[in-house]
Amino acid sequence: MTVHVSNGCVVPQRESPSPSCCAHRYPIMVHPLILGEIACGSPPNRTQTLSDLRSLRQPRQASVPEVMDFIERERLFGLGCGLVDMLLLASALMTPETELWTLNKRLSAMTDRFGVMHRPSLH
Numbered sequence: 001m002t003v004h005v006s007n008g009c010v011v012p013q014r015e016s017p018s019p020s021c022c023a024h025r026y027p028i029m030v031h032p033l034i035l036g037e038i039a040c041g042s043p044p045n046r047t048q049t050l051s052d053l054r055s056l057r058q059p060r061q062a063s064v065p066e067v068m069d070f071i072e073r074e075r076l077f078g079l080g081c082g083l084v085d086m087l088l089l090a091s092a093l094m095t096p097e098t099e100l101w102t103l104n105k106r107l108s109a110m111t112d113r114f115g116v117m118h119r120p121s122l123h
Contacts, residue, residue: 002027002057003118005034005101029057029098031091033084059098062090080106092116 003026035053043049062070067086071077076086085107092100092111099118100111111117 002029002059002095002098003101005030027057029059029095031059031061031088033087037084059091059095062087062094066090076110079110081110085110089114089116 005028030053035050038053039050064083064087067083067090070090071086081089081104085104088100088102089107089110092098093114093116098116100107100116101118101120102108102111108117
């Protein structure tokens with residue numbers, strides 16, 4: 001299994017578990033949109049953080065038309081998730097043996113619905 005992480009997990013708040021707690025158990029991948037979101041901000045140790053994230057594998061990427069069809073087919077509209085969330089979810093579904101780790105409650109509910117929710121161990 002591979003863990004696909006969202007931006008809140010990559011640069012977490014202090015009270016949240018970080019990817020390093022599962023990196024020794026599971027390979028981690030980061031979607032390029034998440035890397036871009038992080039690059040728009042001010043991550044700690046910016047140069048090293050972005051370099052480290054660029055070195056990670058990336059999940060398969062759904063196209064916007066594919067995601068638009070997915071939203072309609074699965075009736076995912078009006079549930080509080082945006083296009084980036086839907087792109088992350090579709091990528092997790094398209095990438096074999098991948099779970100999506102997110103701190104976003106609405107996206108988390110969708111990952112649970114589709115069977116790709118990652119539940120990190122806090123041990």
